[in-house]
Every structure is written in C-alpha cells, then in structure tokens.
Amino acid sequence: MNRDSKTGIVPEKKEGFTVKASPFNPVKLELGAILITGVVLLLIIDFLVDSRGAQLGILACYGFSAMAWLIIRVKKILLISAASTTASKGDNKKIIETNVLPKQDNDSV
Numbered sequence: 322m323n324r325d326s327k328t329g330i331v332p333e334k335k336e337g338f339t340v341k342a343s344p345f346n347p348v349k350l351e352l353g354a355i356l357i358t359g360v361v362l363l364l365i366i367d368f369l370v371d372s373r374g375a376q377l378g379i380l381a382c383y384g385f386s387a388m389a390w391l392i393i394r395v396k397k398i399l400l401i402s403a404a405s406t407t408a409s410k411g412d413n414k415k416i417i418e419t420n421v422l423p424k425q426d427n428d429s430v
Contacts, residue, residue, distance in 0.1 A: 344398050344401075344402055345395070345398060347394075348391065348394050348395055348398065351390070351391065351394065352391060355387045355390075355391070359380075359383060359384070359387070362379075362380065362383060363380065366379060366380065
C-alpha cells in the first residue's frame, strides 16, 4: 500500500475514468427488457400455442412491434438531441419550438 507519510492515510484517486452519460441509456435498458421478454416468450410459446404457424406469427409480431418501438424511441432522442445542438449554436430557434416543445394555448386559461 502506498501511504501518505504525513497522515498515514492511503491517498484516494482524485480523477478517474468517467464516461459522459449517453442520451440512449434508456433505450439500451428497453432493449435489454425486450430481449429478455423475447427469450421468455420463445421458451413458453410451445405451451401457449400448438400450431407452428401461429407461433411464428406471434414471434414475428412481437419482433416487429419491438423494432418499431425502438425506432420511434431512437428517432425521438435524435430529434431532441439535434434540436438542443441547434439551440446551443444559436441557429434557427424555430426548430425547437415547432418540433420539441408542446404548443401552449394562452387563451384557454
């Protein structure tokens, strides 16, 4: 151990290896849940449905709906990311107002 001679305490590392949080972290978590659910569905589908064609149809519907969900989530994150990048540059603030922020009616108060 490397001890500090003055205090007798092991020095702690001040700076470590850190990675900036990704905006896609929630999508990664959802992908993991989708994969685990798909494997469970694959394992129990024999007990749920007898026909191979119906099993294939159920798995295909699950796969396509999971794919569509992930595509929608990724596009939404990319849109928000592009809008915030555009806003930070100071160019075309209208993109943020029209695509990201919900419209608010001041007359309905």
